[in-house]
Amino acid sequence: MKRRIILGTALSALVAFSAGIATADTPPLAQKERYKVGFAQMESNNPWRIAETKSFHDTAEACNWDLIATDAAGSAAKQVADVDSMIAQGIDVLFLPPREEKPLIPAVMKAKAAGIPTFLVDRSVDPNVAKPGEHFVAFLGSDFIDQGKRAAEWLIENFDGDAGVIVELEGTTGSSPANDRKKGFDDRIAEDDRFEIVASQTGDFARDLGRQVMETLLQAHPDVNVVYAHNDEMAIGAIQALELAGRKPGVDVTIVSIDGTRDALQAIIDGKMGVTVESSPFFGPLACEVMNKYAAGEEIPGWVQVKDRVFTQDNAADHIDEAY
């Protein structure tokens, strides 16, 4: 196989390593007419997850997949068990969005031990323990640090006042997008001394929890005038809490967020939200393409990076029809 030849010379191996190229260490995938494909979804309590699962179902026929899709209902332990059961059912390939960075590592390792190539989709695992090109083939997804940074940059450019009092609503604790969206935003905002992050708490990427956490934080920090939410569902929850408290999101509180859901684009059109940095859930076609390349023996980069747009007043109306 091509991947084995790459490892044959020391120089090529070095290049492959530095570029994060998949190597012979991951299980091969035979070229077949049809594939038994596992997609182990983490939860289905928000439009993003529902759109992603639908994207896999919509891709199945065109990509010749017999798709086994599960729903771990927000439990990392169930997600690991779901992967176990897929392995027992003899899947050819696994697509896994790991809910959290560490608890899903056993699932990655077990799939590898069973000879099943794994592609991480939309979230990654702890890179110090499980590595692309070794334990899994590749991570398909966005640059979350950059998403947070771009949210901060929009705020720096568009905030009118002299003192930005920021509440940050974090995603699921221990998940790669929560870790990285925090880092990207916090590091960039620290460079502008108009801003202070007065509270940063998890809302688990969920609308209801985002609303509850915002209600509590509003009591402690009534002077908040910026909310940075790691996803749109929590931003919408925060908008509800602010409105209940008599505040005017978009007027006396600037809302910045990430994803690009239909409700968020509508909130931008309505003047309640300032920006949402895109994080697309439509992974089915990309999964099909990368899997077929891998089966054909092509080199797969350890990170197949998805490029994200930015939605604001300028373009939200142009994109709402394709939103989810």
Ligand code: GYE
């Ligand atoms: O932003 C969020 C979802 O992992 C990139 O997870 C994904 C994130 C997405 O629940 O809304």
